Every structure is written in structure tokens, then in C-alpha cells.
Amino acid sequence: xxGIGEMLxxxxxVVSYGNIRAVREVSLTVGDGEFVVLxxxxxxxxxxxxxxxxxxxxxxxxxxxxxxxxxxxxxxxKIAAKRVAMVxxxxxxxxxxxxxxxxxxxxxxxxDKKSIENDRETVYELFPVLRERFRQPAGTLSGGEQQMLAIxxxxxxxxxxxxxxxxxxxxxxxMVESIFEKIVQIxxxxxxxxxxxxxxxxxxxxxxxxxxxxxxxIVLAGTAEELLENDxxxxxYLGMEEAEES
Amino acid sequence: xxxxxxxQYVLLAVLLVLVPQFVRSDYALHLMIMVAIYxxxxxxxxxxxxxxxxxxxxxxxxxxxxxxxSALLVMRLGMPIWLxxxxxxxxxxxxxxxxxxxxxxxxxxxxxxxTLGFGEIFGLILVNWDSLTHxxxxxxxxxxxxxxxxxxxxxxxxxxIVLLFILALAAAFRxxxxxxxxxxxxxxxxxxxxxxxxxxxxxxxxxxxxxxxMFAGLAGGFYAHYVTFISPDSFTYEDxxxxxxxxxxxxxxxxxxxxxGAVVLVLLPELLSFMVQWRMLVVGVIMVLVMIFRPQGxxxxxxxxxxIKKKEVARIGEKE
Numbered sequence: 171x172x173g174i175g176e177m178l179x180x181x182x183x184v185v186s187y188g189n190i191r192a193v194r195e196v197s198l199t200v201g202d203g204e205f206v207v208l209x210x211x212x213x214x215x216x217x218x219x220x221x222x223x224x225x226x227x228x229x230x231x232x233x234x235x236x237x238x239x240x241x242x243x244x245x246x247x248k249i250a251a252k253r254v255a256m257v258x259x260x261x262x263x264x265x266x267x268x269x270x271x272x273x274x275x276x277x278x279x280x281x282d283k284k285s286i287e288n289d290r291e292t293v294y295e296l297f298p299v300l301r302e303r304f305r306q307p308a309g310t311l312s313g314g315e316q317q318m319l320a321i322x323x324x325x326x327x328x329x330x331x332x333x334x335x336x337x338x339x340x341x342x343x344x345m346v347e348s349i350f351e352k353i354v355q356i357x358x359x360x361x362x363x364x365x366x367x368x369x370x371x372x373x374x375x376x377x378x379x380x381x382x383x384x385x386x387x388i389v390l391a392g393t394a395e396e397l398l399e400n401d402x403x404x405x406x407y408l409g410m411e412e413a414e415e416s
Numbered sequence: 417x418x419x420x421x422x423x424q425y426v427l428l429a430v431l432l433v434l435v436p437q438f439v440r441s442d443y444a445l446h447l448m449i450m451v452a453i454y455x456x457x458x459x460x461x462x463x464x465x466x467x468x469x470x471x472x473x474x475x476x477x478x479x480x481x482x483x484x485x486s487a488l489l490v491m492r493l494g495m496p497i498w499l500x501x502x503x504x505x506x507x508x509x510x511x512x513x514x515x516x517x518x519x520x521x522x523x524x525x526x527x528x529x530x531t532l533g534f535g536e537i538f539g540l541i542l543v544n545w546d547s548l549t550h551x552x553x554x555x556x557x558x559x560x561x562x563x564x565x566x567x568x569x570x571x572x573x574x575x576x577i578v579l580l581f582i583l584a585l586a587a588a589f590r591x592x593x594x595x596x597x598x599x600x601x602x603x604x605x606x607x608x609x610x611x612x613x614x615x616x617x618x619x620x621x622x623x624x625x626x627x628x629x630m631f632a633g634l635a636g637g638f639y640a641h642y643v644t645f646i647s648p649d650s651f652t653y654e655d656x657x658x659x660x661x662x663x664x665x666x667x668x669x670x671x672x673x674x675x676x677g678a679v680v681l682v683l684l685p686e687l688l689s690f691m692v693q694w695r696m697l698v699v700g701v702i703m704v705l706v707m708i709f710r711p712q713g714x715x716x717x718x719x720x721x722x723x724i725k726k727k728e729v730a731r732i733g734e735k736e
Contacts, residue, residue, distance in 0.1 A: 224612065226611075246611040247616045250611070250613060251614050255613075262608065263609070264609070265606075266601060266669065267601055274598070275598060275610070327613060
């Protein structure tokens with residue numbers, strides 16, 4: 171299935187809300203098997219970028235290419251069919267449905283029952299707590315468990331690219347760490363990741379490459395190591411991190 | 417099907433056949449028939465509102481579409497009644513499509529307003545399309561069904577509607593437990609997240625309106641041949657509202673809940689009839705109390721999550 175040159179490629183993308191340009195000519199790529207993070211402050215346009223890639227908002231300029239195919243402005247459900255899965259910000263599980271039903275919904279587009287079952291087992295192995303609670307309504311899970319479920323549900327679609335929007339949002343530090351560990355494991359299984367994250371230090375310590383966004387533009391790009399060493403990143407984005415860690 | 421299950425069904429069937437034989441009063445038979453009609457109506461609204469979360473204030477239009485379709489086809493074209501009712505179901509389904517299509521992009525309150533307008537438009541058409549519908553005068557003397565040359569009496573009507581109700585109930589359960597029902601509920605719980613999974617939201621929303629409309633069409637087709645007189649007054653906003661109240665009172669998202677709501681809201685005003693003009697006040701107070709102390713409805717249900725989901729998630733998040 172995989173070939174050389176398979177990548178998610180965003181070129182000069184512009185996203186506007188009325189007169190406000192939230193994303194200005196952003197270009198980024200996620201190569202096959204890569205783990206790329208998009209960091210930046212609140213309101214920098216990270217989430218807008220992610221949403222435009224997966225078709226929630228239609229970009230007003232530029233292109234989104236997936237493995238060489240132009241998918242700019244296609245509706246979300248069509249992009250999902252191209253094996254791009256999204257874990258939206260704030261978890262967004264189907265609260266009235268059980269854990270198991272949530273996972274099964276993740277496989278909505280698939281008809282291969284056997285392999286769906288296998289994948290469900292894989293998700294349960296990755297997040298054992300979901301197996302324990304498989305009959306529980308998703309709305310009764312804790313925040314961290316819901317995040318696991320949201321990620322597990324996205325994995326059920328057998329994605330080639332997984333987009334994660336602020337997976338650490340509103341979670342306790344210990345839970346964030348364990349979720350990030352799992353995310354790294356998912357990447358090791360060969361799924362390419364594009365993750366939006368405010369926690370710059372944590373994000374850069376797990377990713378291969380990163381982009382720094384500010385006021386709708388990408389101001390810096392490089393490998394994770396380079397960015398961690400960069401003075402501007404250190405000052406602006408990691409400065410807060412010392413207080414947060416401890 | 418297990419043996420135990422089978423005996424339960426047989427017992428139920430025997431009960432359903434025998435009970436009406438012992439009911440002597442026409443009034444009681446009439447009430448039972450009305451409960452079943454409303455039962456089918458709310459099963460349809462449950463699919464639209466309870467399962468898919470589409471706030472529809474125009475359900476009476478589907479009911480009216482079914483009634484008028486069957487009445488006109490049977491009386492003008494001399495069709496057999498069963499065929500009239502089948503076509504009524506189809507016509508209401510088409511009306512569901514016509515409603516679903518233009519309102520796709522609307523959510524929540526906006527959708528409610530749009531469906532309200534839709535119901536009003538339907539009512540206005542009934543009133544003003546004189547040559548077809550007889551306008552506000554309505555259609556009197558609608559053909560009654562016959563069997564072996566015997567015109568239906570109340571007891572036979574009851575048997576027929578109970579049969580239709582059971583079919584509708586089975587269909588509703590079947591849908592709710594199927595892949596389709598789960599997809600509906602996913603859309604209800606989180607439309608955006610559902611779309612990320614590849615669900616074509618518009619398609620399923622229209623489908624919900626079509627299926628819900630078909631249930632109402634069935635109830636409507638029967639209703640026309642039962643009361644034998646229909647007019648635009650029978651299918652107003654007030655009726656839509658009553659149906660909505662039944663779904664919420666019983667518990668949206670539970671299939672059986674709305675049916676319980678229908679039983680309560682059909683029978684309660686009758687049981688309270690000794691209070692004369694006070695009875696609707698009492699019904700109103702009961703509604704308010706139920707909503708305060710049991711917001712998820714008498715039978716509980718998914719709507720609970722729909723309404724307070726955000727708060728609940730935040731609370732669990734904070735605790736952590």
C-alpha cells in the first residue's frame with residue numbers, strides 16, 4: 171500500500187473566517203510514517219489549519235494534497251474515506267453510546283468484519299481500560315479515558331494519517347504522559363501523525379519534526395531537536411514549561 | 417428465538433386478542449385506538465428527534481400527508497383502502513425527503529424554526545388548495561374498511577391498529593438496534609465527530625426524516641379511515657407540539673419511552689375529565705414536574721446525555 175512519495179502536503183493554505191484570516195499561506199508536509207507537531211500559542215491558527223486539512227472549513231486559498239491527490243475543500247466524510255482520521259479537540263466521544271459502540275462507529279466505512287475485530291483487539295491492548303469499560307456509556311468515562319476512546323475510535327478507521335488536536339487539553343499531567351506514550355506507540359506502528367499541541371516541550375520531545383505557528387503563519391520549522399535548541403522557541407514556548415512541569 | 421421468548425409472545429398475542437373482547441364501552445375502545453395511533457406517530461418522531469437529535473416541530477404535517485393521501489386516493493380514485501394506506505406511507509416518506517433536503521445545514525433551534533414553518537406551510541396548502549382538499553371544510557364521509565362485506569366496528573379497528581402498532585414497534589426496535597440506529601445516535605451525540613468517521617451526515621439526516629415521516633404516514637392513513645372526517649384542523653402545530661411533549665415526557669432516545677409518553681398524554685386528560693376546564697392545567701403541571709425531577713423522561717434515555725453532556729464531561733475532567 172505504501173510507496174515512496176506518499177505524503178500529506180499543504181501548500182500556501184489560507185483559511186478565512188469572514189474578513190479575518192486565521193491561517194495565512196501555511197505550507198507543511200507530513201511524510202509517510204512521520205510524527206509532526208504544530209506548536210504555537212492560543213489563537214495562532216493551529217486548529218484552523220487542522221480543520222481545513224480534514225475538510226471542516228474550506229480553505230480560501232492554497233491546496234491540500236494527499237499522496238499526490240488534491241483534496242482541497244472536500245467534505246470531511248470524503249476525506250475520512252481516504253484514510254485520514256481526526257481526533258478533534260475536547261475528545262468529542264459519542265456520550266450516549268457505549269465504549270464498544272464508539273469503537274465500532276470508528277470502523278463506519280469498513281465492511282471487513284474479521285479485521286475490524288482484530289483492530290478492536292489492538293485498540294483494547296493499547297488502552298486496556300477501554301476493554302474493562304466496553305459496556306459503559308462513553309459519557310461516564312473520565313477525561314483521560316475519553317481521550318483514549320477518541321484516539322481508539324480514530325484508529326478503528328485504519329488511518330494512514332492521524333490528525334490529533336490538542337490531545338493533552340484539560341488532562342492531568344500524569345494522564346498526559348501516558349497518552350503521549352500511546353501516541354508514540356501508534357506512530358511506531360507506521361501511522362503518520364500530525365499533532366497540534368500547546369504543550370511545546372512535551373510535543374517536541376516525542377515528535378520527529380515540528381512547525382511553530384504564530385498569528386496564522388508558520389514562523390519556524392525544523393526537526394524536533396533543532397526546535398528544542400532554538401532560542402526563540404526556548405524563550406517563547408518553553409519558558410512557560412518549567413512552571414508547568416515540576 | 418428461545419422457547420421462553422416464544423411463549424411470551426404467544427401469551428401476549430392471546431392477551432391482545434382477548435382483551436378487546438371484554439371491553440364493552442365504545443369510549444374505552446376509542447381511547448385504546450387513539451393511544452395506538454399516537455404510539456405509531458411518536459415512534460416516527462422518536463427516530464427523527466430521539467435517535468438522530470433533529471428537533472422537529474412539524475411532525476403533524478407527515479400525519480396529515482398520510483391522512484389526506486389515503487383519503488383522497490380511496491375516495492377519488494376508488495383505490496382499495498390497504499393500497500391507500502401503503503401509498504400514504506410512501507407519500508409521507510417523500511414529504512420527509514422534501515423537508516430534510518432544504519434544512520440540511522440547519523442545526524438545533526434553527527432547524528426547529530424551519531420545521532415549524534414547514535408544518536405551517538403544509539397546513540396552509542391544505543386550507544388553500546380547495547379543488548383537491550376541500551379547503552377548511554375538510555373531507556367528510558371517508559370510506560370505512562370492510563372485511564367479508566362487514567363494515568369495521570370499533571373493535572375491528574382496534575385489532576387492525578394494534579397489529580399496525582406492533583409492526584411499527586418492531587420496526588422501530590429493529591432500526592434502533594441496527595447499524596443505522598447507531599449511526600443516527602452518533603450524529604445526535606456529535607455531528608462533527610461523526611463526519612470525521614466518514615459518515616455522510618446529510619444522507620442520514622434525510623433518511624431519518626424519511627423513515628420518521630413514513631411512520632406518521634401509516635398512522636395518518638389509518639386515522640383517516642377511522643375517524644372518517646379530516647380537515648386541516650386535525651394536523652396543526654398544536655398536534656406537533658403534543659407529539660413532541662410525548663417524546664420528551666416518555667424519554668427521547670429509548671423507543672419505548674415515547675410510547676409511554678403517548679399513553680400518558682392520551683389517557684391523562686381523559687382520566688381527569690371530571691375536572692372539566694382545570695384538567696389541562698393539571699396535565700401542564702405534571703409535565704413541568706416530570707421535566708424538573710426527571711429531565712430524561714419517564715423511561716430515562718439518551719437525551720440525558722444530549723442535554724447535559726458538556727457539563728458532565730467538564731465535571732469529570734475537573735475531578736481528575
